Amino acid sequence: MQTSWPGHYYDGRTSTxxxxxxxxxxxGLEISLSDGSRIFWPYHELTQTQGGYEHEPxxxxxxxxxxxxxVVEDPGFLPSMRTIAQREGRQFRGLREFPRGARVxxxxxxxxxxxxxxxxxxxxxALAELVTPLVPTTWExxxxxxxxxxxxxxxxxxxxxxxxxxxxxxxxxLGAAGPPTPYTFRVTIVESPVFNALAAPGGSIILFRPLVxxxxxxxxxxxxxxxxxxxxxxxxxxxxxxxxxxxxxIAGAVLGDVSGIGAFAVQAGRTxxxxxxxxxxxxxxxxxxxRLIQAAQIDPSGMIRFFETVKAKTANAELPGYLSTHPETxxxxxxxxxxxxxxxxxxxxxxxxxxxxxxxxxxx
Ligand SMILES: [Zn+2]
Numbered sequence: 001m002q003t004s005w006p007g008h009y010y011d012g013r014t015s016t017x018x019x020x021x022x023x024x025x026x027x028g029l030e031i032s033l034s035d036g037s038r039i040f041w042p043y044h045e046l047t048q049t050q051g052g053y054e055h056e057p058x059x060x061x062x063x064x065x066x067x068x069x070x071v072v073e074d075p076g077f078l079p080s081m082r083t084i085a086q087r088e089g090r091q092f093r094g095l096r097e098f099p100r101g102a103r104v105x106x107x108x109x110x111x112x113x114x115x116x117x118x119x120x121x122x123x124x125x126a127l128a129e130l131v132t133p134l135v136p137t138t139w140e141x142x143x144x145x146x147x148x149x150x151x152x153x154x155x156x157x158x159x160x161x162x163x164x165x166x167x168x169x170x171x172x173x174l175g176a177a178g179p180p181t182p183y184t185f186r187v188t189i190v191e192s193p194v195f196n197a198l199a200a201p202g203g204s205i206i207l208f209r210p211l212v213x214x215x216x217x218x219x220x221x222x223x224x225x226x227x228x229x230x231x232x233x234x235x236x237x238x239x240x241x242x243x244x245x246x247x248x249x250i251a252g253a254v255l256g257d258v259s260g261i262g263a264f265a266v267q268a269g270r271t272x273x274x275x276x277x278x279x280x281x282x283x284x285x286x287x288x289x290x291r292l293i294q295a296a297q298i299d300p301s302g303m304i305r306f307f308e309t310v311k312a313k314t315a316n317a318e319l320p321g322y323l324s325t326h327p328e329t330x331x332x333x334x335x336x337x338x339x340x341x342x343x344x345x346x347x348x349x350x351x352x353x354x355x356x357x358x359x360x361x362x363x364x
Contacts, residue, residue: 004023007020008020015294048061131242150266217302217350218359227303234285236284241271294343304337
């Protein structure tokens with residue numbers, strides 16, 4: 001059996017991606033860095049946070065507040081680790097792994113239906129934690145697609161090609177800097193009086209126009225996008241939908257139950273626009289968002305400046321939407337500044353030709 005694997009290691013304090021070799025030993029992982037140093041991770045201290053689905057790289061984390069993480073792309077890694085760990089009776093926390101291939105969705109469906117029974121019987125919101133990792137990425141995308149028309153009606157979408165190209169450029173740079181993800185990020189900008197941004201399951205991000213126009217630089221918008229991309233990657237919206245709507249409604253939407261889909265989309269859209277992520281989820285999206293900004297060599301002061309704008313608007317009570325969904329801005333700013341100070345970034349401008357002032361006001 002193969003016992004060494006290439007991977008990437010993030011130390012949890014800086015955004016640097018270290019190429020490493022991972023060795024499977026009976027009691028844990030040995031991570032060998034390029035400078036020759038080695039780190040040992042006992043199996044019982046690990047949490048698997050990604051890798052439950054086909055084509056999704058394995059991600060393991062260790063530690064509480066700023067967990068270090070390890071990403072291994074080879075699909076053979078997790079089964080081998082499981083085999084070795086189990087042979088030694090070692091356990092680690094994490095996702096259940098589904099067999100790869102066509103059976104994945106079917107089995108996930110069966111598992112979800114079994115949990116559906118439990119949800120109907122007990123209806124315990126905490127079960128969202130258990131069910132969410134079982135929802136396949138393909139379901140998340142289907143869910144997102146069914147909700148987007150509700151959140152972003154076609155006639156209110158900004159169709160400006162120049163605006164879209166500039167925003168896509170930012171998303172591409174962020175996406176390329178982050179760990180591999182099964183999601184495709186798509187941004188839709190919507191004409192609306194509301195100052196808000198939100199992430200639907202599966203990769204769709206909606207920006208409401210007042211938020212875009214409030215940004216003074218593309219780096220500020222990158223801060224918002226990085227935060228929302230991490231909500232997607234961490235499945236926060238999916239968890240909220242699983243918590244607030246019944247699994248039956250979600251299954252119906254995914255499987256194309258046409259009779260119920262209109263009502264479902266309205267309800268799901270309402271859930272997302274009035275969404276209260278837990279404080280923990282917000283902090284996670286902030287922290288991982290800032291890391292993404294740093295990894296992409298984007299000036300982190302943009303993200304901080306954006307939340308300073310949010311703070312000013314909060315003080316003027318202009319912000320019922322974003323305020324209600326996001327944590328105390330002073331604490332958040334302090335945390336973001338601390339994170340930014342940890343890593344010196346040699347940033348390169350997002351849009352070297354400037355002219356954000358014109359671009360951000362475009363719509364049609
Ligand atoms: Zn958020």
